[in-house]
Every structure is written in C-alpha cells, then in structure tokens.
Amino acid sequence: MHTNTMYRFDNFAPHYTSYPKSLTVSELRDAFIVALQSLHGKTLNCASKQEKFEALAWLTKSIISKNLIETQKQRTKDDPKQVYYLSIEFLLGRLLENNLVNLGIREVCVKALSELGIELDSLLDQEEDAGLGNGGLGRLAACYLDSMAAMGLAGHGCGLRYRYGLFEQKIKNGYQYEYPDNWLKNQTYVWEYRRPAEKIAVRFGGTVRTQTNGKIRFIHENYENVMAVPYDVPIVGYKNQLVNTLRLWSAEVDVDQYTCGAHGVECNSVIYYKHAIESLTDILYPDDSHYEGKILRLKQQYFLVSASLQSIIRNFRMQHDVLQELPDKIAIHINDTHPSLAVAELMRILIDDCCLGWDEAWSLTVRTLSYTNHTVLPEALEKWPVNMLEQLLPRIYMIIHEINERYCRELWNSYPGDWDRIHSMAIIADDQVHMAHLAIAGSHTVNGVAEIHTEILKKTVMHNFYTYTPDKFTNVTNGITQRRWLLTSNPKLAALITDAIGSNWIEYPCDLAKLAPLSKDTAFLEDLASVKLHNKLKLAKYIKEKHGIIVDVHSIFDSHIKRIHAYKRQCLNVMHIMHLYHCLRENPQLDIPPRTFIFGGKAAPGYYKAKKTIKLINTLADKINNDSAIHNKLKVLFLENYNVSHAELIIPASDVSEQISTASREASGTGNMKFMMNGALTIGTLDGANIEIRNAVGADNIFVFGLSAEEVLAYYRRGGYNPWDIYNSDLRIKTIVDQLVNGFFPVDSDEFRSHYDALLRYGDEYFLLKDFASYVAAHQQLADAYCNQNRWQAMSLLNIAHSGWFSGDRTFSEYAAEIWTMDQPIPLWCQCLPEDYARVNPGRDVNHDQVILS
Structure with missing residues (x-):
C-alpha cells in the first residue's frame, strides 16, 4: 500500500547537537597536520600519500565519533x-569521500588540502x-x-x-x-x-x-x-x-x-x-x-x-x-x-x-x-x-x-x-x-x-x-542512494543538475523530475553531453593505463558489469558482438557507430561455465582489438576485479546499460537504476525493475527486447522450445554458434564446447537463441538513436529525471512505514508515484513520455 502523505526532511530528522558547527579551512588544515604528526610522527613533506590518507581519515573519523556519541545519547533518551x-x-x-560529503565538509577539505599542496582525489585513491x-x-x-x-x-x-x-x-x-x-x-x-x-x-x-x-x-x-x-x-x-x-x-x-x-x-x-x-x-x-x-x-x-x-x-x-x-x-x-x-x-x-x-x-x-x-x-x-x-x-x-x-x-x-x-x-x-x-x-x-x-x-x-x-x-522495489551514485560518483553531472534545479534533489530525489522540461533545451543537452564526454575521457585514461588499450571516446560505451552467471546472459551480449564483428569482416566500410563493449564481474570459483564465459569474452576481445581490418569500430574490454570503485568510474561514463537477463530470472537489479540515474539508456528484457524503469521513463526512452516473463515461464512449464529450429533457420545464429567450436578462435576446439552444448544439446535453458533476433533489432534501434545526438541526450536526460523514484530513500520509507511500523514520522516525500511526477510537471503523461524535438 502506498501513501501519498508528504513530509519535509526537517519535520522528522532528529535535532542532534551539530558537529562541526562551522569548521573553517584553516581549522581543518591545522588539524590535518596535527593528525599526520600524531599518527605517523612525520612532517607533511616526509609523509607518503597513504599516510596522508590515513591522517585525513582519522581526522574525519574523529568528527564522526562526536556525532556518533551524540546520536547514541539522543537514542537512549528518545x-x-x-x-x-x-x-x-x-x-x-x-567511505572517505562519502563521509566528507555527508558531514558537509568536502569543499572545506578540498580548500584546506589545496593550501598544503595536496589534491583530495590523490588521497581518495589510497583507500581500499x-x-x-x-x-x-x-x-x-x-x-x-x-x-x-x-x-x-x-x-x-x-x-x-x-x-x-x-x-x-x-x-x-x-x-x-x-x-x-x-x-x-x-x-x-x-x-x-x-x-x-x-x-x-x-x-x-x-x-x-x-x-x-x-x-x-x-x-x-x-x-x-x-x-x-x-x-x-x-x-x-x-x-x-x-x-x-x-x-x-x-x-x-x-x-x-x-x-x-x-x-x-x-x-x-x-x-x-x-x-x-x-x-x-x-x-x-x-x-x-x-x-x-x-x-x-x-x-x-x-x-x-x-x-x-x-x-x-x-x-x-x-x-x-x-x-x-x-x-x-x-x-x-x-x-x-x-x-x-x-x-x-x-x-x-x-x-x-x-x-x-x-x-x-x-x-x-x-x-x-x-x-x-x-x-x-x-x-x-x-x-x-x-x-x-x-x-x-x-x-x-x-x-x-x-x-x-x-x-x-x-x-x-x-x-x-x-x-x-x-x-x-x-x-x-x-x-x-x-x-x-x-x-x-x-x-x-x-x-x-x-x-x-x-x-x-x-x-x-x-x-x-x-x-x-x-x-x-x-x-518493495529496490532502490539506490543518489548521494553515492550521483552526487559523489558523478560530481560534474550533480553540479549541472544543481545549477538547473537547485540542490533539493539530494535530499528529495523526486525533485529530479524538474529536469524533464529541459529535454527540449538544446543548450542544456549540449552541457549534458559535455559531462558525459568528460567521464568517458576519465574512463578511457584508466583503460589505457591499466590495459594498454586506446578506446574511442566518441564511440558508444556499452557496459555489462555484474556477477558472471548464465541467467545474466553475458553470452548473449558476446553473440551480438560476434555478429557485428562478422558483419564488419564481410564489409569493413559498413556504416555503423563505433562501439566499446565493457564487461566486468566475478565468477564463483566453482562455477565452471561462468569462468569459461570470462575466457570467451577475453578471447573475443583479443581477436577484435587486434584486427586492423575493422578500423577500430569495435573494442571489447574485460576489466578485472570489478568492485564499487570500478563501478563509480564505469557507470558515469556509460552510454548504454546492458540489463539482459532472461525474463523472470532477475529479481530486481540495482545496476539498472545506477546507470539510469547517470543518464545511460537501458537495453533490456522486461524483467525485474526494468519494467518499472520503462513505466517511469516511457517506452520510447528504453530499448526493450525478448520474451516476456509469462512466455518464459510457459516454456518452462509446458516445453515447446527447440533451439535447433532457430539454429537451422537463422544463418546469423548458425555462424556464431559454429564459431564456438570450429577453430574461429585461436584456442583448443573444445575450449567453448560447454557453451555450444548449453545452447544446442541441453536446450538453451536461458533462451539466448530465442531472444537473439529481437536483441539484434533492439541494438539497431539503439544505434539509430545514438546517431541523432540531440535525441539521444534528450532520452538520457529523461532517464535521469525519472530516476528519483528508484532512490533507496523511497524504498526505505516503504519498509519503515509498511513492514517495520516505525514509531517516528516517516519521510514519505520520496514515494514518487505518477501523481507526484504530475505535481512537478503538470500536464505530462508520465507513463508515455516521448522525446519531442524542435
């Protein structure tokens, strides 16, 4: 049950003793030097970056400690x-940057460190x-x-x-x-x-x-x-x-x-x-x-x-x-x-x-x-x-x-x-x-x-x-925190949004809906594109330094970053890349937008097929990235040891979010929400929260393909699907599947036999072949949309504008009110129902948004 009562934050937040009440640049600068001396017995010039990080973290923690004690005192009383x-x-x-932001002292910290000749970012990178x-x-x-x-x-x-x-x-x-x-x-x-x-x-x-x-x-x-x-x-x-x-x-x-x-x-x-x-x-x-x-x-x-x-x-x-x-x-x-x-x-x-x-x-x-x-x-x-x-x-x-x-x-x-x-x-x-x-x-x-x-x-x-x-x-549909996944991880986009609509969205994420009318503002869309380019340059620099691969920042950055599992269908993505590669080999002059496909994720140590999927991605990457005949129109990367810090680098830079699980298999997903909040467009099945994302942004601002959950479940119950029928009728699929075992890859012919067998001998449990044609068609629609950059940026902005409903604040207000029955006022202001969107943008049909271009 949803409630439409709206509360403002200052009506329910406990009034604890504020600390720091007003921390100045000089106070923080001096406290940092004292912390460095106390922890490591070193002067500023002699300390390493790691030691400076530890001093700043210790100083930040000392501020947090005072607030923690006050919170506990107030909780005991209340x-x-x-x-x-x-x-x-x-x-x-x-946590360092997140804590500085939440304490409200990040900018003071930047200035204080700058006076000491230190860049905050250089210390943030030291944290594990x-x-x-x-x-x-x-x-x-x-x-x-x-x-x-x-x-x-x-x-x-x-x-x-x-x-x-x-x-x-x-x-x-x-x-x-x-x-x-x-x-x-x-x-x-x-x-x-x-x-x-x-x-x-x-x-x-x-x-x-x-x-x-x-x-x-x-x-x-x-x-x-x-x-x-x-x-x-x-x-x-x-x-x-x-x-x-x-x-x-x-x-x-x-x-x-x-x-x-x-x-x-x-x-x-x-x-x-x-x-x-x-x-x-x-x-x-x-x-x-x-x-x-x-x-x-x-x-x-x-x-x-x-x-x-x-x-x-x-x-x-x-x-x-x-x-x-x-x-x-x-x-x-x-x-x-x-x-x-x-x-x-x-x-x-x-x-x-x-x-x-x-x-x-x-x-x-x-x-x-x-x-x-x-x-x-x-x-x-x-x-x-x-x-x-x-x-x-x-x-x-x-x-x-x-x-x-x-x-x-x-x-x-x-x-x-x-x-x-x-x-x-x-x-x-x-x-x-x-x-x-x-x-x-x-x-x-x-x-x-x-x-x-x-x-x-x-x-x-x-x-x-x-x-x-x-x-x-x-x-209770999942949510994410806009404070980490937008404010902290994408500061240039956060600043652009704040300049346009004010900073209320940080605490009241539904205010992001105020961005929607700007989807017709060409100047704002150009600024949005500049932010994306900045983030792509940052990621491209990391890729070059880490992997020695140069990527085209004007290509489509298409990201598939999540746990490696058969139902998440990294292999369907691989099949599409193999198809594009085949087309380019047949016709190197083929007019398609360049693409950079980015993978990341871990396979469980005992999950044989998932580990083979990682090998397949990397083998395909080696083949494509070293083929000069395709004129760098495709690049494939697998970024090792994927973690939160990698996500904070990849997601703001991505144009496309791959959410392509077999319908009915993904419970919700939260990566889809993080990408959406950062302006990436989703290509996905009607699975998990993808459905609610489509309902929020409108069918014209997402690329949907594949079987529905009802169709998948019907096949599981009654059978009737034979992958051999598709293999024998679609030359594209036959070519790709055969390449897994026919020597196309410079590996042993049985290296990817498990994938070949899963697709054909064992019934294609996750319907890769069944969804392939629809997936290719959706990617073609995506490529066409990308070629019209004004339209693409408008779609991107509408995704950001409607991401407020997917805030964890909304999620937890539902948990608190409807499951835990908390005995304090609950901030239901963040339950962004359609009528709330309409309140912010009168006259707009939130379920059928369309990009209208002048």
Whole structure:
C-alpha cells in the first residue's frame, strides 16, 4: 500500500547537537597536520600519500565519533524503534569521500588540502574497497544503510568482518584466477571501532539434554564456544549529524575455554586451533562444492545471526523491563535466506535464556522478524542437510524440528489430506531443511524486490505460501542512494543538475523530475553531453593505463558489469558482438557507430561455465582489438576485479546499460537504476525493475527486447522450445554458434564446447537463441538513436529525471512505514508515484513520455 502523505526532511530528522558547527579551512588544515604528526610522527613533506590518507581519515573519523556519541545519547533518551538489517554482504566501497560529503565538509577539505599542496582525489585513491560483499545483494544493503541514516531512522546493519572478502580476481591469458583479497593489510579497517567488551559467545556442536523441574529446560553441553567480537563501522547521515552503525562480527578463540590440554588437544595444536576458529570469518561465500565448505558456510550463517540476535536482545533488555515490548521496539530484517536461522535463534534466546513458553516466544518472534526474498533461482533458495544441521547446531535443529511439526499441523488443519501441498511447504522435507520456508513461517512480512518478482513469487515459487497467508506478502522495489551514485560518483553531472534545479534533489530525489522540461533545451543537452564526454575521457585514461588499450571516446560505451552467471546472459551480449564483428569482416566500410563493449564481474570459483564465459569474452576481445581490418569500430574490454570503485568510474561514463537477463530470472537489479540515474539508456528484457524503469521513463526512452516473463515461464512449464529450429533457420545464429567450436578462435576446439552444448544439446535453458533476433533489432534501434545526438541526450536526460523514484530513500520509507511500523514520522516525500511526477510537471503523461524535438 502506498501513501501519498508528504513530509519535509526537517519535520522528522532528529535535532542532534551539530558537529562541526562551522569548521573553517584553516581549522581543518591545522588539524590535518596535527593528525599526520600524531599518527605517523612525520612532517607533511616526509609523509607518503597513504599516510596522508590515513591522517585525513582519522581526522574525519574523529568528527564522526562526536556525532556518533551524540546520536547514541539522543537514542537512549528518545527510545525510538530500532531496525537491525541482517545481511551476509555489505558492499560499502570507499567511505572517505562519502563521509566528507555527508558531514558537509568536502569543499572545506578540498580548500584546506589545496593550501598544503595536496589534491583530495590523490588521497581518495589510497583507500581500499572493503571486502565485505560481492554483488547486488551487498551493494543494496550498503545503499540501504545510507538511506536509513540520511532519513533519520534508527537503523543498523549486522554482518561479518571478512578478513579476505570473496577474492581478488586476476585475468591471465583470458582466464580468471582467484587470490586472497587482502584488504585488511594492516589488520585494521580505518573506519571501524573494535568493541571487545561487547563480545558474544556462539556455540557449535555438543549435546542437548532436558531437565524437568516443574518446567522443561534444555541444557546445551559439551559445545565449542567461538567468541564473536564486534567491530562497529559508522554510517553517516547526510548533513543531519546522525550516525548509525554497521556491526561486523569477527571470530576469535575463547581464551577462557581453550587452554593447553583442554578438549584433548595438545599444546602444540594451539596455533592450529586458533587459525581454525578465526578462519570462520576469513572468506565470503566459502566454496560449498565439498562437505567442509558447506559446514563452514553454515557456521558463518549461524555465527552472524547468533551474535547479532544475542547482542540485540541484550541491549534491548538493558533498556526495557518488559520482554513483550520487543516487537514494538525492535524490528529484525532477514536479507535473503542466508540469515534465516534468525527465526530459530530468536526462539532459542526467548525460550532458553528468557524462560518464555513456546507460544509466547513464537508470537514475539513472528512479530519481530521480516524477510526479503531476492531470487527465484532454485540454487539460491538454500537448503541444508538435516544431519549436518543437527550435528553442528543441535539445539537449533530441535527448535526447527518443532517449528516444522507445528507448522505442518496447521497446514493439515487447513488442507486435510493434501500431502503434496504440505510436503511442498514443509520446513523439513526429504532430509533437507528449507531455509526460505523457515523464513516465511517465522516472519510477519515477506517481500519481493520488484513488482514482477513479487508476482512471480506469489504465482509460482511461493504460491502455496501465498494462498495460505496472503497478507504476509508485499512488494518493495529496490532502490539506490543518489548521494553515492550521483552526487559523489558523478560530481560534474550533480553540479549541472544543481545549477538547473537547485540542490533539493539530494535530499528529495523526486525533485529530479524538474529536469524533464529541459529535454527540449538544446543548450542544456549540449552541457549534458559535455559531462558525459568528460567521464568517458576519465574512463578511457584508466583503460589505457591499466590495459594498454586506446578506446574511442566518441564511440558508444556499452557496459555489462555484474556477477558472471548464465541467467545474466553475458553470452548473449558476446553473440551480438560476434555478429557485428562478422558483419564488419564481410564489409569493413559498413556504416555503423563505433562501439566499446565493457564487461566486468566475478565468477564463483566453482562455477565452471561462468569462468569459461570470462575466457570467451577475453578471447573475443583479443581477436577484435587486434584486427586492423575493422578500423577500430569495435573494442571489447574485460576489466578485472570489478568492485564499487570500478563501478563509480564505469557507470558515469556509460552510454548504454546492458540489463539482459532472461525474463523472470532477475529479481530486481540495482545496476539498472545506477546507470539510469547517470543518464545511460537501458537495453533490456522486461524483467525485474526494468519494467518499472520503462513505466517511469516511457517506452520510447528504453530499448526493450525478448520474451516476456509469462512466455518464459510457459516454456518452462509446458516445453515447446527447440533451439535447433532457430539454429537451422537463422544463418546469423548458425555462424556464431559454429564459431564456438570450429577453430574461429585461436584456442583448443573444445575450449567453448560447454557453451555450444548449453545452447544446442541441453536446450538453451536461458533462451539466448530465442531472444537473439529481437536483441539484434533492439541494438539497431539503439544505434539509430545514438546517431541523432540531440535525441539521444534528450532520452538520457529523461532517464535521469525519472530516476528519483528508484532512490533507496523511497524504498526505505516503504519498509519503515509498511513492514517495520516505525514509531517516528516517516519521510514519505520520496514515494514518487505518477501523481507526484504530475505535481512537478503538470500536464505530462508520465507513463508515455516521448522525446519531442524542435
């Protein structure tokens, strides 16, 4: 349900003591020199760039610390409802510039450093990207933390402090190689606060016995304690002096439990044992293709939820005497299935530690927890073997078993005799514990992350759950933070927008809609084109320095940057590039706009086909980039080790955003929103949030192709698709597919056999051949539009103008009002419904925008 009530920011933001009230250039300059001397004992002339970065970060953190303390004091006094966002990933990116902007001191900092002969950008480049996430899930969580802080909501993230993150990707001879991402080189993260006094014991293994003394008690014995030590990373609100926190847990040895000789372990095994314990939080997504990897993944997930929930309940009980107030004061959100054990862990805490009965504990649990589903892919809906969970987490398994028994009895009462339905909804079935089912049963609200994704959940993947408890299901379309993805990452565009419509859009993103009338202003469109060219030159410089390849900045910069996966269809993009290359080889004088195709993303270490896709892209790049016969009309690049900092370089420079997943497979996407906000035009299927982007910008300002979700799902249900029919009837496809195995590429003939077989022998699961002709036609429309630069820039501007609805501020206002029922005024000003657009631009049909050129 959407509400149209509009609030201004200053009506709801807490009035904390402002710090710094007025920091001058000279004050910051002098404080920086003192910080440099205190940290490193060096003068300005002797310090390295890294040391200067650390001094500036330390100085910035000292300002943040004062605001953090004031925020915590005010929260203790006001006692607002607190939100805890549990996520296995938080992809923060670099924080220094973001913090300077949110504190409102970036320009003062630039001037102060300039007086010392230092460029701020040179210090920003010294910061490592925190290795706390990988893809869209983690970046989404980071955007949401930013929005909560900017909106004044009492919200916190809970995650793991990975020592190495996922991995550092290196490309050698076209292949992906994985190396440790040693982002914590100095063992500390410049922005964190270590809180050893607040450590939590998390239990693994052991046995459980019951004790009856008027009431059954469960005694967990012979377990292994692993200490969870919290590290708090401050999350700074935009110019509101508010600071929330991201609490990251690190695994450490329980020195009180473990001594030489304890548990039958010899003294010379102490170092080995310490390493084994601490490795629990070493790596994001351990390879679960073997038993040890599965165990480690499960331990990580329980470690996250147990430490987080124990900490949350401990803090709650310090301030509240009545446990029954828990759902009124605390909201705990499960971001995807990874933290689903929170359902059982909260039950354990309430029953075993707080001595509540089952029914009361269950009521509090369900009313406190909510769950976001992020996928319809079967492999992403986690399941754990019963024996593994029972051995590793015996008490938790007992609780899950009891939840399942009670839940199935409820289902039997509603559907007597319908064993198939009950089996499909059971939490434990076929010797597997179904984590999504646990999250649904134990939450008061379940949301999808785009309108079509939520409808697919209701109609297919979770249809039986939806028919049983329809009121649980809702939709909250994802969003991104305009403060990072426009204000900070694209400063020239941000300045152009502010000159045109003022700076209100930074806090009220729907004000971007005021840009729409300028789509007819030729002078403004020329300025917009100049900004894009500036960003393309910046990216081209990086590409030349990093890869030694010169790209044409007047070519179409076409970007496909995301996790490498079959359903995201990087291979469809490759097929189109192969087609263009074939056309140019046949006719080098072919009149087409030059194109630069940019790829980036990591393949999971155990995902064979995805890693072969990276090899395919790089092999094609080598062939095209070294072929002088095509006169540089095509360039292909794979930028290794793609991360947030790369995205901040690529997205502002891109003309085209490739969002070409198989319809019905992508839950939402957020890359599509970032590109849109920076003026790139989307070529995509009607999948995920692409549909809502089309509705916002109008069908004439996006390039849509391919099967619909309904058509794809119909093929999955009923069959009827034979890729051989297309292969035999379309010479373009036959030529391309044959080139995978006929020696066209200078590699072994079986190098890309897996791709050939996936397309033909194994049925083309993701419909690349089926969508190819439509994709080629959409790209032709795109090329035609690009040749008319006035039209292209107008389309680009309309994308920027309508991107405000995709702000994470709007997303979180919906979460806060409709899922978490926050007990403070919620900023619904950012829910940009069509009538809100009409309010800003009277007389415009927002669903059918067309570019009207003079």
